[in-house]
Amino acid sequence: MRQPKDIKKTFSQKKKVKPNDLKFEVQHDSELLVFLLEKLSQKSRNDVKVLLRDKKVFVEGEAISQFNQPLRLGQKVEIRWEKQPEEIKIRGLKIIFEDQYLIVIDKEAGVLSIATEKQKENTAYSVLSEYVKRQDPANKIFVVHRLDKDTSGIMMYAKSQRIQKALQENWNDNILERTYLAVVEGIVAKPVGKIISYLTESKALIMYSSQNPEQGQKAVTYYEVAKTSKKHSLLQVNLETGRKNQIRVHMKDLGHSVIGDDKYGATTNPIKRLGLHAWVLSFTHPVTKEAMRFETEVPKAFLGLF
Template sequence: MRQEGRGKKQFKPKTLAPLKFEVEIESELLIFLLAKLPQKSRNNVKVLLRDKNIYVDGEVISQYNHVLKIGQKVEIKWEKRPEEQKLRGIKIIFEDQYLVVIEKEAGVLSIATDKQKENTAYSVLSEYLKKQDPANRIFVVHRLDKDTSGIMMYAKSQKIQKTLQESWNENILERTYIAVVEGKVEKPVGKIISYLVESKALIMYSSQNPELGQKAITYYETLKTSKHHSLLQVNLETGRKNQIRVHMQDLGHSVIGDAKYGAATNPIKRLGLHALVLAFKHPVSKEAMRFESEMPEVFLGLFK
């Protein structure tokens, strides 16, 4: 039986050779790449960064605003990288020798509790790093509630953890969340200030007495509304435990799915809270870094 196509020479696309450049003037990475690749659009270059095709001194860099120093070597590799190991419940979006930035799924604990020790973001990430080197460790810098999805980071040493935590307010440039709340928020833009206190039942509540709790400041802006819900962009000036959830309850519009803080509905079977943006100064390089995730589609589904 004659085999179809036998004897025909199969076409194999040519693999483009990597491009290598030396930095002559200090510049942001995106600006440098656009100058070196005039035939590529801004979006084309951002795709190369997103797909981790850009190397600086041999290290993958995906941040468009990474500052290049004179003498550094920039390499562009055109072939697609092999698919990275998928980690349960988390996705690594940035990693260097000092810290790791991840995107956490809803339903995953940031760290272990007395009731659950395994399959936390901490344990999964720790196992991944120890496979590279058994001496590798990670340290908690901040947390997201179990049912909150989005961006958070861990330190790779106690020294970096301490540096970040002790100068948190100075180092954090932006913390933006997306919240879906019950009802239509009448005032489209607002600011909420209170002092948060934790009860014996481990529930946070607001007080106007500065001697009772920690000052918490939350800004919100309405992005979309429907008959039953409002989609809010929420920015934190302070990062207290359950701050957004308590302040939304104070506003009279609890986060959907948040029965602990007054919600009566749970239309998407999860908490309607997502950490959209985390921006900070790198603890060593002092470089401004900004990471943004996509808004969960299930949130937008409530506003169609």
């Protein structure tokens, strides 16, 4: 992990790695599909039709899905790789990427990833399920991974069981980077560290950490101190494993609980929320095999402490 030189500047910049949009000028009258097959010779006919279907092709600034749209000399044609998602009229999440295979969202703290026995509605899952069904009642979404209710940041859902399975069964190979930001109590003396323990869950749904391999699942967490103040440290945290409450438990093991986390030893809550944010998610797309990278803005409340 790289030590930021200027955390406020570094953490305010978005660094999505994505294909550059393409722009072409029509040199002679043609039809749109014929034109695209000529310009995108590396892609199959089916791939080009998918671009049209997903409204990623623009003629003179207007999204076009009709393959036989006539083109005239001098017209401008654009390929915009990232689909512009419909704005969901509900507080708590924002779609930051969508294609025919998956959806990536930025979830606010306080929103459940999926339903529980106590809460069925207004979860990230239920909101996205309603969203895709508005496009087609047969559409569904599938959980790939989860975030704790009080953790904000990036999550990914699949649009089919096939994609869900492809991502989950090859999770360690598919995930290129998964970086969290954690605001913890006190000053962490060691600037870089690695925490290894074995986690098990009690009947009270609390995770416990042990150094005994026979007492739980192995959990490995890497951290780097990015910023400190008189009372807090801001850490960049990367996971080798993804156990339930792993970061929260390991910060307690470190002796510096995440702020607002009274479940795992915190005694302060200066920003009235858990100080944990899923900042960066980078993965290999299960179908296109492209390297996808998404980075969210750091919660302003975090930066306000430093």
